[in-house]
Amino acid sequence: MILARLVLGLLNLAPMTGYDLKKVFDSSISHFWAADKAQIYRTLNTLVAEGYATVEVVPQANYPDRQEHHITPAGQAVLLEWLTSEPTPHAAREPFLARVFFAGNLPRAQVLDLLRERRAEAEAMLTRFTDKRESLRPAEADRARYLTIATLDNGIAHTKAELAWLDTVEQDLP
Template sequence: MSLRFAVLTLLDIEPGSGYDLKRRFERSVSHFWSASHQQMYRELHKLHQEGLLDCEEQTQAGKPDKKVYSLTELGRAELREWVIQPSAPQKIREPFLVRMFAGHNLSRDEQRDAVEAQLHQHRASLQNYQEQNERVLKSDTALQERYWLAHQTLLFGIEAEKTWIRWAEGLLEELEESVKT
């Protein structure tokens, strides 16, 4: 996948400025795809040049004009063509797991501290996802129906965080047991 299709997907939901798009990205796609602000703007310009996006300038009092992007029919067709293609499963790219793979270089206290820090981060992510899920469940029924599959990605994130938490808690228990023996 590329940022191109994340941008097309977010603009398919609703037209918006680069700023709007970045905020939407941070609240949704950023949980499983990363991009900097600069990358996002470069991609918007590129997609516009390719005729996949329209750009309407809106005058703002005391500020530079705001560029609002929306999908063209060509952009919508490219998005649809991409969506119907099968995706190959991706391998996990998790720096923490590489650190744990080399964890024999750490003392038991350092191992425990590393796992506890990771556990704290995953608990915070789980809480964030659960709060987002509550907002989705309180949203308009028509929106829930339209974005049902998008909501499933959030539910997957919740389950992934629960799995991380169970794994880390089990690992901490085993580290505690190894200290006792």
């Protein structure tokens, strides 16, 4: 489970509850990973069962108890191992390109619709990414911070590449 590695990575930065993790996934991580709430909680359970994390129940005054999960040394070991292991080649899966591939029988106008919808999506993504990027601007001297920002820059670069591709296809489409 790769999600287990990501969760360990986050727990390594700070102890967190499943609820916290979900929020981090939806904010800082959303540009390269999406995680289901139920999946996160189940992953935490397996991590505890495997000894890669421990739970500390923190009572709160007006809110439900926090089940704070802490990474263990064993957990840090598998995290490190994951980071340095051979990457398994990522299976391509691009639903939009699938549509484009089969859109040959459609009238030209409908193909252009398809492309314009994609453009709208890409433009929305680009503004989201650049906005976030602006808010993160300072402190690039430390490596960890530089790398997290670099993942955002990666998203920005790819989104721009997508827009440039759309430019040429919209122009040249016979």
